[in-house]
Amino acid sequence: MYTNELLEEKYKAQKELHQIAEEDQKSYFDLIEQFVKELYKDKNWNLVYSKRRGGFEDQGNPQKALG
16 A cells, blocks of 8 residues: 555544544544534634535436436
């Protein structure tokens, strides 16, 4: 697996966040969402969510999804 100093720091941060999430009995994604909301509130930024909720546009026909 390819790695460098930047990726090592990323993995280290993710591991620490995972441990915090386990200690707080939250999912990793819920913890990240909480941190992002706090950051946006502290910076007085507007947090705008996309209307799309993930998944695939059309799994059966990739050409149809392309238009």
